[in-house]
Amino acid sequence: MRSHEAAVLPIEARGLRYKAGGRALIGPLDLTISQGGITALMGPNGAGKSLLLRLLHGLIRPTAGTISFSGRAAGDGAPRQALVFQKPVLLRRSVAANISFARSLAGGGEHVDDILAEAGLTAQARQPARLLSGGEQQRLALARAMALRPQLLFLDEPTASLDPPATLLMEDMIAGIAQRGIKIVLVTHDVGQARRLADDIAFMHQGRIVEHGPAGTLIEAAETKEAQAFFAHRLVL
Amino acid sequence: MSDFEQAFALALRLLFSFDPALIEIVALSLKVSLSALFLAGLIGLPFGAAVAVTRFPGRGGVIILLNAMMGLPPVVIGLLVYMLLSRAGPLGVLGLLYTPAAMIIAQTILIAPIIAALTWQVVESLEGEYSELFRSMRVPFHRRVPTLLFDARFSLMTVMLAGFGRAVAEVGAVMIVGGNIDHLTRVMTTAIALETAKGDLAQALALGFVLVLIAITVNGAVIVIRQAARRRAYA
Structure with a gap:
């Protein structure tokens, strides 16, 4: 184990x-x-x-x-542990700042850029999180959950609300x-x-x-x- | 040319010639009101946010009191601050009566409840959206308030502008605790009252123009902030 x-x-x-x-x-x-x-x-x-x-x-x-x-x-x-909701609740700040917030709660961990790269969101790092597409928002929610360094x-x-390509990207993650x-x-x-x-x-x-x-x-x-x-x-x- | 037209023309001349007396009054008004806004923000923003995120016995009473204090008459606040700062008052030893500091204190007391009450409304709404996320992420209390204040920044900017508008247009409290002393505590509103009483309508009108300009600027800023917030999806 x-x-x-x-x-x-x-x-x-x-x-x-x-x-x-x-x-x-x-x-x-x-x-x-x-x-x-x-x-x-x-x-x-x-x-x-x-x-x-x-x-x-x-x-x-x-x-x-x-x-x-x-x-x-x-x-x-x-x-x-961390939880990703069906409808992502994103902070009213940039994509990178959403990750930084979770990272600060976890007391460090993987670098923000690396987390964003894993989620395929490097290009969107400075964008307001709430302007992302549905699939990107959900990937960000998952990446932010991972920034909490969960064991569970x-x-x-x-x-639930994603199209097949976005679903496959999420499933890969x-x-x-x-x-x-x-x-x-x-x-x-x-x-x-x-x-x-x-x-x-x-x-x-x-x-x-x-x-x-x-x-x-x-x-x-x-x-x-x-x-x-x-x-x-x-x-x- | 009628008296009114003459006064109007003279007022514009005073404005565009940057009359030193006029500039002095405008500068002091802005200094007093911006200082009061800063202090009221320091008190009202965290207090309103804390009331929004905490549950305690008597919370409903605090909210009712905050809302009631939004409509406090400025002259009553002026009177209370006067009694506090006058020689015989508990803070008389500080010698602040008839100084800009007294005016700042009065305006702070006037607008802090407005900022706190509006902050409570804004933050409580956002807290409803974030509460499950915060609990899921185990966000400690000391991180919740600053996070909510930051994420509500666009709405809170308009709250602060509302507070500034109230402070800069106020006359009763600053008249009582400032005394409208030339070159010391004379601000736009008290000067307008005085010049009108003296019949010097040009000076009063010129100051009135500046006040209206400030009101237009504040409202313009509110609209610009709202549009920017909408463009950025409040993010």
Whole structure:
């Protein structure tokens, strides 16, 4: 196991519940991610994928249950982590300044120019971040997340609103990050993307994990009817 | 030529001949109001931003008070500062009454709540946009306020211009604490009041032109800043 992964894995959620407005939105949910690489959280709309991602990242507190990383409770010994939102929130400053901000929070790390080069944004370094195209904005959001030097990276449908060329560029970046030993948890609706990127898939339905296994196996031979219907592109109600 | 036309012509002559007395008054006005703006910005910008990003008991009361203080009558502020700085007052020992420093203090008190209240509105709106990102990036509190102030810089420039406009056009407070002393505390607004009372309409009109010019410049600057902000997508 590589050094980053040792600090992160296994990611364990036990008896996780989240309620809002009297409605149970998540759980009870148990999940163990012990494999490195990319884990995809999949499921129909409203299954609770993005909510689970936010719970794991610590953006919201669970109503009940525990989350731990490498045996240490979240909060105390949580690994360095970052999240890329579906709709990137960019600071109102230049592309390079967005990276510098994250870099300053991380207390240094890779040079801004190198980070921009990896994201293919060198030419846009001085441009206002919000004037970039959708694909460039999302690559900047990912590059900025990487400037935080995360050991664990959460991606919430990062290519949902991108065209195929921009999606491929993002996927190349994501695959490159995973190859560096950074654990990635990715929310996606896109079965093709899961097939291209994911090592394992946790399939969610109505706030619970109904199936979790290697990506190829789950897509081709899911055991639960909900996952089978989803991967067969049938409506899951 | 009527009296009014004569006064108008004389006012223009005073302006374009750079009359030393006129320049002195304009310079002091700008010095007092820009100093007050600087101090009010130092107080109002971080205070308004801090109120926007923090949640504490009584926050609603602070916001109501800030908004209420935006409409404080200048003469009341002048009176309070006068009482503070007069010989018998708690700060009388400083000997600041009837000096430009007293006028700066009064104008600072007048516009700091305006800057704070408008900053709160601007920053709270931006904070709503950034809050999840900040929590995700684990941005500590001491970094949030400066980050929000920097990213709201275009809007805050217009806030500062609004504060300057209020300060430079104000007459009541500076009249009370400055005393309108020639070559010492006479500024445009107090000079206009005095010259009008004396019947020297040319001097009053010339100063009025300068004030209107400043108002036009301030509003022009607001429009230019807004256009620049829009062009740069507020980035």
